[in-house]
Amino acid sequence: MYLEPIVADLAKLLSHPARVSIVMALMSGREMTATNLALEADITAQTASSHLDKLVRGKVLSVRKSGQYRYFRISGRDIAELIEILQGLSARQGHPTEDSDNRYLALKKARVCYDHLAGELAVDMLDQFKAQQLLEDRNGVLELTAAGITLFRKKGYNPDAEDDTQQLACKNCLDWSEQRFHLAGSLGRWIMTDMLQRRWAEKLPDSRIVRITERGLKKLEKEYSIRLSPQPSEASESGA
Amino acid sequence: MYLEPIVADLAKLLSHPARVSIVMALMSGREMTATNLALEADITAQTASSHLDKLVRGKVLSVRKSGQYRYFRISGRDIAELIEILQGLSARQGHPTEDSDNRYLALKKARVCYDHLAGELAVDMLDQFKAQQLLEDRNGVLELTAAGITLFRKKGYNPDAEDDTQQLACKNCLDWSEQRFHLAGSLGRWIMTDMLQRRWAEKLPDSRIVRITERGLKKLEKEYSIRLSPQPSEASESGA
């Protein structure tokens, strides 16, 4: 087959710790400047420049130039999913008993996956939406039911305005621990955006960790009849 | 996070065309000897030995020693799924119009994915099993229904003998083209084994391509009420 070298090229981009650090830092969905990413990966600006060049060329990242800055981000959902899977595999293979790590647990609980929520919390939400018949699995494709369309539209989501009404579930975005799905696609994106905007949830600085606020817990129960087990709020560090 | 270097190590294993060739050759689920794999990747035995050593050390492959031979195979389903995803991503990114390739089309149609069937055909089968209520999506986990247990047991499948009765769907094993699931897990494995044994299907030599026999088509319809669109039988080359 002719695909071998192409696969190898893609894997090569992720075969260097510094580049992986860069990509991981962007998994929060945020944009970051070259200098920022250099700090993140603990390398000089020159070295970062070369890595970033490779990543952009290889379509792993994309860039937006603004003035003297260059803002990088993950190029697309498929790449984000690949990273997520690689990370999951490594987490399982890598260490036997690294459970002590607080950030690791917080990350498992709730995190950003490129443009939507992931982690146990997100899996929970999807389950409850399904139980409420807002979403339905039709022939392997997750779709909004009539009731779902009505409800989410009332909340401000506009399914017709989005690119694809159909693909609402992130099919390969598995949780590291549980082998379960969480909600992605246009609805997943809208939900996260909306929750952040209304301060139901907040991204912790410099990480993919998401914290659901007190207000968020209450509102989720009131507006969506969703009950989540509260997070241990100990993921408190904010510094780099 | 501490995962970056681990992810990089895993990716590094797949960052060399020869190693990818080796792993791809094993995606048929078959075991192969070191010499065989060297031929497959078009490298000398010494070089292959070094690559194989890395792959085994990195838990991508596992080995079975028998006499003077060493038989290699993919170490597990999760690795196979990773390869499948990488291949899918590369197939999309790589080329714009490579449709001319016959083998490529045959591969899309029906192939082995480590220990079960994949491709349009496999997706079709899963759909029809679900339509017949033999399988059911319960809360994101695909499970056998009572009717399904009865039927498949009658055919020779023993769900209790297998490790996990629950996990029947290959959740991240997506078709390259269609973003759909196909049947994996213990049932998926049994189905493929059974079909090969009864000559309803055959693996083409030296490839992952699977061909459904005439007999298979008829039997599938008769015994499982499954109708498949027949394959163009042009994937005829058998040589390396």
Add this chain to the structure above:
DNA sequence: CCTGTACTTCGACACAGGCCGAAATAGGTG
């Protein structure tokens, strides 16, 4: 204009890793 900041390019060095010839080990066969 000059100055500061963001970023890239160049150049040189060093190290890692792929490669194969040659030789060694290991198992199988007669």
Add this chain to the structure above:
DNA sequence: CACCTATTTCGGCCTGTGTCGAAGTACAGG
């Protein structure tokens, strides 16, 4: 035992690539 085959180890060559210092480009702001 000799002889064959499968596989690994060793040694040396060579290419690729990560690294950073230094210099160069690009943009913003006084």
